[in-house]
Amino acid sequence: MRKRILYIITIVLVSALQTRAQQPSVYEVKRMSFNIKGFNSISPVIIKDGIIFCSDRRFSAFEDRTSFDGRRLYNIYLAVKKDTSAFSKPIALKSERSNKFNNGPLCLAPDGKTVYFTSEVETGELAGYKKFRNHSGIFIAELAGTDLVSLHPFKYNDPQFDVGQPSISKDGKYIFFASDMPGGNGGSDLYSCELINGDWSEPVNLGPKVNSSGAENYPYMHSSGRLYFTSDRPGGFGKLDVYYTSLNNGSWEDPILLPEPINSSSDDFAFVAEPDLQNGYFASNRRNEDDIYKFTSTIIRKVSCDTLEENNYCYRFFEENAVKQDTVPFRYEWKFGDGNHATGPLVEHCFNGPGTYTIQLDVVNLVTKEVTYNEKSETVIVTEVEQPYISAPDRISTNQNVTLSADSTNLPGWKISRYYWNFGDETIAVGKEVPKSYLKAGTYNIQLIVSAEPDQGNNVREACISKNIIVFPKP
Amino acid sequence: MELKKSIYKILFLVFLLGFPMFVRLSGQPVPGKDENIPFLVTFGKDGKTSWGDADFYQVFFFSILKDYTKPIYIRVFDPDCGGENDEIQGEFNTKTKFSVYGGKGVDPEKNEESRGLLKGLNYKSGNLLASKIFGNEAKYDNKYYTFGPFNPSEGDFNTKWNSYMFKIVCEGISGDDGNLYRYFLSSEPDNNIPIEGANAFTYAYHFRMWNDFKSVSHIYPYIDTGVVYIRQSNFDWDNDGTILVVSRYKQGISVPISDEDNWVRSNIPIEPQEVGSSLDFQFHKRQDDLVKNNNVVIELENQRGDAVKFFSSPIGGVPIYQPKVGYEKVKPKK
Numbered sequence: 108m109r110k111r112i113l114y115i116i117t118i119v120l121v122s123a124l125q126t127r128a129q130q131p132s133v134y135e136v137k138r139m140s141f142n143i144k145g146f147n148s149i150s151p152v153i154i155k156d157g158i159i160f161c162s163d164r165r166f167s168a169f170e171d172r173t174s175f176d177g178r179r180l181y182n183i184y185l186a187v188k189k190d191t192s193a194f195s196k197p198i199a200l201k202s203e204r205s206n207k208f209n210n211g212p213l214c215l216a217p218d219g220k221t222v223y224f225t226s227e228v229e230t231g232e233l234a235g236y237k238k239f240r241n242h243s244g245i246f247i248a249e250l251a252g253t254d255l256v257s258l259h260p261f262k263y264n265d266p267q268f269d270v271g272q273p274s275i276s277k278d279g280k281y282i283f284f285a286s287d288m289p290g291g292n293g294g295s296d297l298y299s300c301e302l303i304n305g306d307w308s309e310p311v312n313l314g315p316k317v318n319s320s321g322a323e324n325y326p327y328m329h330s331s332g333r334l335y336f337t338s339d340r341p342g343g344f345g346k347l348d349v350y351y352t353s354l355n356n357g358s359w360e361d362p363i364l365l366p367e368p369i370n371s372s373s374d375d376f377a378f379v380a381e382p383d384l385q386n387g388y389f390a391s392n393r394r395n396e397d398d399i400y401k402f403t404s405t406i407i408r409k410v411s412c413d414t415l416e417e418n419n420y421c422y423r424f425f426e427e428n429a430v431k432q433d434t435v436p437f438r439y440e441w442k443f444g445d446g447n448h449a450t451g452p453l454v455e456h457c458f459n460g461p462g463t464y465t466i467q468l469d470v471v472n473l474v475t476k477e478v479t480y481n482e483k484s485e486t487v488i489v490t491e492v493e494q495p496y497i498s499a500p501d502r503i504s505t506n507q508n509v510t511l512s513a514d515s516t517n518l519p520g521w522k523i524s525r526y527y528w529n530f531g532d533e534t535i536a537v538g539k540e541v542p543k544s545y546l547k548a549g550t551y552n553i554q555l556i557v558s559a560e561p562d563q564g565n566n567v568r569e570a571c572i573s574k575n576i577i578v579f580p581k582p
Numbered sequence: 583m584e585l586k587k588s589i590y591k592i593l594f595l596v597f598l599l600g601f602p603m604f605v606r607l608s609g610q611p612v613p614g615k616d617e618n619i620p621f622l623v624t625f626g627k628d629g630k631t632s633w634g635d636a637d638f639y640q641v642f643f644f645s646i647l648k649d650y651t652k653p654i655y656i657r658v659f660d661p662d663c664g665g666e667n668d669e670i671q672g673e674f675n676t677k678t679k680f681s682v683y684g685g686k687g688v689d690p691e692k693n694e695e696s697r698g699l700l701k702g703l704n705y706k707s708g709n710l711l712a713s714k715i716f717g718n719e720a721k722y723d724n725k726y727y728t729f730g731p732f733n734p735s736e737g738d739f740n741t742k743w744n745s746y747m748f749k750i751v752c753e754g755i756s757g758d759d760g761n762l763y764r765y766f767l768s769s770e771p772d773n774n775i776p777i778e779g780a781n782a783f784t785y786a787y788h789f790r791m792w793n794d795f796k797s798v799s800h801i802y803p804y805i806d807t808g809v810v811y812i813r814q815s816n817f818d819w820d821n822d823g824t825i826l827v828v829s830r831y832k833q834g835i836s837v838p839i840s841d842e843d844n845w846v847r848s849n850i851p852i853e854p855q856e857v858g859s860s861l862d863f864q865f866h867k868r869q870d871d872l873v874k875n876n877n878v879v880i881e882l883e884n885q886r887g888d889a890v891k892f893f894s895s896p897i898g899g900v901p902i903y904q905p906k907v908g909y910e911k912v913k914p915k916k
Contacts, residue, residue, distance in 0.1 A: 423912045424908070
């Protein structure tokens, strides 16, 4: 009996381990070297030469900054890349506000010079009172070397509530930010404004799919159109977690929780990523202080990936000169080489499948009643599209198990060695036929990346095809 | 090496000799053999236009290449009005005058009046070289009468065609019968011997249709540079079937046809590829009810109002339609 129980436990454990092994993490994370023990570093911003971030570290061994009530103040720092992995010692980007107020989080406008950063709204005597709650606002400045100059406030700052953590879309037309302004869904919510004639429109709450009854913060509009943000809503890994959502036909889709190890049971927030989403940064207090981590995605995600083209065997045939005339006293009779025929100067026909078809045009002169048989013939070679092929339903429900297949891939001459699936929800699989289910509703872009065996020159050919699948909530 | 040179020399000579052969024409029967028209027709001036002649005269031009220097003859087949071929109205009482003109004033490209399109204008311009009036004369019935000899240089020189132009005018000067006749430009007075490089053309074609369902008549207007569309006018077609316009790029577009004693006009667009070649106006007779003795007039002008020539031997040869099939992928219909 004991042996049997041990056997069952062993089987269960092995099964559990196998299940974990089938879903390996698709991210690797690494703590950045410029974090300093005892100080916090948050809110990275990727720039061409390095990272800009916020930290409450000392300016130098001799220069420290605290608020009127002794709290450490955050300032903006620049860490320049020395090489692909190492950064120089961060240097402070200072403004007239650096010594007395919190500065950051921030973002850069598409021009690379205009900085939108969070700071505090009240700067007068009131700001010095211990019991005064100074609310944050967004300020706009020009980056001149290591100085932030020409500061001016965002028009929707308000001394009665917080406005901060700005992010600007790739085209510069939208600004996203967090605020606890009245009218939200509870806690801090995310808002956006549109730039119209050089002026930011009234803030719009991103709605209940994005804004939960908890707190949403750190919006980041990625160049792909994904909006990453942080939320403490239930259902995550604990405390603050990073989610993303996308606009679909004007509506935000259900947010998707990023997997471990980006998210953890600690606070994980302020996510940013390179355009290809393969690398990026985020902040986490998983080692007690807020530190910046780099993530590297092991997911293969192609920036350039053709959309799946359904095989199409339909053609339009026409007598080129006849179609230019309104009416002609001729009857055009087409034989398509597959037993089908049609009549008219312009006809359409769908073949059943690939093949070589001889198209024959017979012409009846309606004046003389003469028939010219096979006046013209054409050979049409109907082929399938050369592409990897994703066989998958267009729509499924959440938690529905489906099998995705690459069986209809048509890449003549390729010796395919691998079928790699990126399901668009930060999960992957390898194989010609793979099972899949989605936990959350939304539209997912599936990429199938097919690799061939290396050729004699050791070159590996790859082809990528993508297809959207709509996952709707299970009724 | 020498052999190679010799071959090149031969090829060059063949090219020099042969090239003009390709571009020159050698048929001067009027109507031309490709036209398949039995007779030209001119009615006596007392006839009715509803019988198929709008103006009771017909003007034709002959062009002879400059380098042809031998005498030429213009032969008229069945010039009289009576007997087997001609169209009688009551009794034959018609006199027809044929006049040959040369010299300055004949060339219709320099002198529009010479084209004979508008009655009242001087279509008899030029030097009268010869003329003869024919009545109902059995000795000319079904026989040729020959005008000439003429020295080619008696014509009006046209630099564009590098040719001397002659003009023959046929007038129905009295009576009301229809005179049916043909011409032949010949190098001999008693035989029909074509003159190399010569051609014949008109601006207004008056002709007789076949009394046969199956016979298709043709005329071949030449499309000159700059023509975007042509405007056709046909007269007294008597609804006798269909006129199809054919070219290398037109399989056959039908044009509106006239009924009795009536002009009908329409525009025909010209493709850029058709410029510099001839169209084929095909006259298909109605198949259900035979219309006999149908005489037709047809004129063409381009978009500028300039008259278009009909050549008895089509410039560039008889146009044969070249079918062109195209295809493209389309989205399947759902």
